[in-house]
Amino acid sequence: MSSVLQDRIAFVTGASRGIGAAVARRLHAAGAKVALASRSGDDLGLEGALGVACDVTDRGAVASAVDATVSQFGGLDIAVCNAGVGAYGDFVSLDWDKVEAMVDVNLMGTLHTARAAIPHLVARGGGDLLAVASVAGLRAFPGESVYNASKFGQVGFIRSLDHELRDHGVRCTNICPGGVATEFAFGDGREPGMPELDGMMSAEDVADVVMFALERPRSVRLLTASFRPAGEGSWG
Numbered sequence: 001m002s003s004v005l006q007d008r009i010a011f012v013t014g015a016s017r018g019i020g021a022a023v024a025r026r027l028h029a030a031g032a033k034v035a036l037a038s039r040s041g042d043d044l045g046l047e048g049a050l051g052v053a054c055d056v057t058d059r060g061a062v063a064s065a066v067d068a069t070v071s072q073f074g075g076l077d078i079a080v081c082n083a084g085v086g087a088y089g090d091f092v093s094l095d096w097d098k099v100e101a102m103v104d105v106n107l108m109g110t111l112h113t114a115r116a117a118i119p120h121l122v123a124r125g126g127g128d129l130l131a132v133a134s135v136a137g138l139r140a141f142p143g144e145s146v147y148n149a150s151k152f153g154q155v156g157f158i159r160s161l162d163h164e165l166r167d168h169g170v171r172c173t174n175i176c177p178g179g180v181a182t183e184f185a186f187g188d189g190r191e192p193g194m195p196e197l198d199g200m201m202s203a204e205d206v207a208d209v210v211m212f213a214l215e216r217p218r219s220v221r222l223l224t225a226s227f228r229p230a231g232e233g234s235w236g
């Protein structure tokens with residue numbers, strides 16, 4: 001059976017590993033033409049895909065990466081703002097470089113990607129703009145003040161854009177997972193096999209939800225998808 005995503009053109013940030021890589025692989029398997037953006041520019045060896053080196057904190061670099069995607073594939077139908085970083089601890093003790101990185105990558109990176117992508121989505125008569133935000137974009141957690149701020153910002157931005165872009169046929173979706181076993185989650189002194197990581201979702205579990213949103217008929221918009229590992233609390 002042919003996929004509704006066959007030949008759709010997708011730009012995914014943070015696609016070199018973790019959730020972004022899982023999303024890029026699923027889109028590619030569904031027949032989409034995929035541009036994978038990250039600082040390394042890794043294309044994961046996906047045949048026909050475009051790897052683009054781009055730091056999402058650099059607005060010009062993001063614009064160039066989106067332009068390269070449009071030149072290569074002839075347009076843009078889907079943009080996934082996924083690149084993200086996290087650092088945890090009391091606000092006053094957080095290394096300031098990490099504070100700035102969370103705002104610059106998670107929030108500004110999403111704004112840069114959306115700004116570059118939206119004119120192309122609108123020009124196609126519609127499309128999809130998704131942010132891989134977090135349950136931390138819906139609920140405050142101790143020790144996550146700046147991560148929370150960046151993710152609440154991302155969620156609010158995408159929610160507001162949905163009002164603005166609905167009449168253009170662009171669906172705006174926040175994907176808000178709880179814990180996912182990626183390098184990101186292994187940060188801050190954690191290692192594979194530690195009990196804190198037991199029962200976390202996989203990057204593929206998140207990609208499933210992204211694909212669910214993208215595969216809805218155009219008459220349906222999924223605004224926010226909040227989902228958690230079975231063992232995680234129910235807040236948010």
Ligand SMILES: NC(=O)c1ccc[n+]([C@@H]2O[C@H](COP(=O)([O-])OP(=O)(O)OC[C@H]3O[C@@H](n4cnc5c(N)ncnc54)[C@H](OP(=O)(O)O)[C@@H]3O)[C@@H](O)[C@H]2O)c1
Nearest residue numbers: 014016017018019038039040055056083084134180182184
């Ligand atoms: N893991 C979780 O528990 C979890 C839960 C909820 C939400 N999230 C969100 O999911 C998203 C993806 O996280 P993940 O767990 O997949 O993390 P990950 O495994 O650490 O992957 C992060 C990706 O972002 C890229 N990246 C980092 N900084 C970048 C920058 N400045 N410019 C461009 N690309 C950059 C990395 O590639 P390069 O290093 O090559 O640039 C990598 O591809 C993030 O927004 C995160 O907040 C994660």
